[in-house]
Amino acid sequence: MLxxxxxxxxxxTPVYPGDPATKIAPAGQIAKDGYNDHFVSIGTHVGTxxxxxxxxxxxxxxxxxxxxxxxxxxxxxxxLKDDAFDLKKLEDxxxxxxxxxxxxxxxxxxxxxxxxxxxYPAMPKEIAEYLVKKKxxxxxxxxxSPDHDEFIAHKILLAGDVLIIExxxxxxxxxxKEFTIYAFPIKLQLDGAxxxxxxxxx
Amino acid sequence: MLxxxxxxxxxxTPVYPGDPATKIAPAGQIAKDGYNDHFVSIGTHVGTxxxxxxxxxxxxxxxxxxxxxxxxxxxxxxxLKDDAFDLKKLEDxxxxxxxxxxxxxxxxxxxxxxxxxxxYPAMPKEIAEYLVKKKxxxxxxxxxSPDHDEFIAHKILLAGDVLIIExxxxxxxxxxKEFTIYAFPIKLQLDGAxxxxxxxxx
Numbered sequence: 001m002l003x004x005x006x007x008x009x010x011x012x013t014p015v016y017p018g019d020p021a022t023k024i025a026p027a028g029q030i031a032k033d034g035y036n037d038h039f040v041s042i043g044t045h046v047g048t049x050x051x052x053x054x055x056x057x058x059x060x061x062x063x064x065x066x067x068x069x070x071x072x073x074x075x076x077x078x079x080l081k082d083d084a085f086d087l088k089k090l091e092d093x094x095x096x097x098x099x100x101x102x103x104x105x106x107x108x109x110x111x112x113x114x115x116x117x118x119x120y121p122a123m124p125k126e127i128a129e130y131l132v133k134k135k136x137x138x139x140x141x142x143x144x145s146p147d148h149d150e151f152i153a154h155k156i157l158l159a160g161d162v163l164i165i166e167x168x169x170x171x172x173x174x175x176x177k178e179f180t181i182y183a184f185p186i187k188l189q190l191d192g193a194x195x196x197x198x199x200x201x202x
Numbered sequence: 203m204l205x206x207x208x209x210x211x212x213x214x215t216p217v218y219p220g221d222p223a224t225k226i227a228p229a230g231q232i233a234k235d236g237y238n239d240h241f242v243s244i245g246t247h248v249g250t251x252x253x254x255x256x257x258x259x260x261x262x263x264x265x266x267x268x269x270x271x272x273x274x275x276x277x278x279x280x281x282l283k284d285d286a287f288d289l290k291k292l293e294d295x296x297x298x299x300x301x302x303x304x305x306x307x308x309x310x311x312x313x314x315x316x317x318x319x320x321x322y323p324a325m326p327k328e329i330a331e332y333l334v335k336k337k338x339x340x341x342x343x344x345x346x347s348p349d350h351d352e353f354i355a356h357k358i359l360l361a362g363d364v365l366i367i368e369x370x371x372x373x374x375x376x377x378x379k380e381f382t383i384y385a386f387p388i389k390l391q392l393d394g395a396x397x398x399x400x401x402x403x404x
Binding site: 040 | 208211222
């Protein structure tokens, strides 16, 4: 069974404070042109998307330079403990090299509230370092960012070539399940890109 | 082994005649903002992308309304014969319900030439009808369109809920292989969307 972990992108999709809002304009219409077509203006970090090292690191790699093998792997779901990232729970999740680790905070229920971008748990340095040490391929969260100021977790993860997926949804569908993650960003040669993220429950 | 069948999207990516060109502008820069971020303006049919019924049919379904199961299936590669679609070759390919059928024309070698959009083989009505009859999930091509004027193949396929992937590349990597296709568009609620298309050779 496949589960879509992706939020839709439209003009109402919330954006990280300071990021440009999405704009959608018709570019062709059936009555006049024979087909419908649109011109879409989006930030590279809108909706469910992936961060490349270039997002936070000077001269860091752009997203297109990663082989697609990086985007597919065994998924592991780790829930937070008392609304905080917990190293013990992560250690208990049996993370192997190449895994894609998803943290479930429940923040996605507040996606359309201001709180989503203001009051969320930061990922401690130790968690980011553990994921790099274990050689996870990616980490995914149902929040807008693993960091508040300074972007410490971002920098540790991206320097270790652990890609970051933000704004996931539907993680509750994966509770207690074994699954593979397919997280495919569009092929922009930039710091990040919107992605379609799907779990295949095995 | 995974094979990426997707072209990169940048300001030089060719667009279908009349479609808006891609524009990429910085939205954040590490030196000033602490992170790199971009604002990207793209047509819904740029690069490797997927067409939904709404592209060609009045009140047709938009791409987000399809379950992600539609985007994954057994792939079948069918080469053209003397630079033309050939029903006999398609019949010989043992198409089953739910298959994703990729036609290899070799046109992708001319992606950056004017000829790519002018001189390519149209898909005969019979081929489109056969794919609908066989209940293929999707059809993919290494060309800009299955049609010239009138969009006959588009309309037959899309009316039959066979989605269309255009501007594929690297199909020669699939010759003689068994494979599964994962073709994931970003979750725009529109007539189509850029997609990442990957084959898993089994």
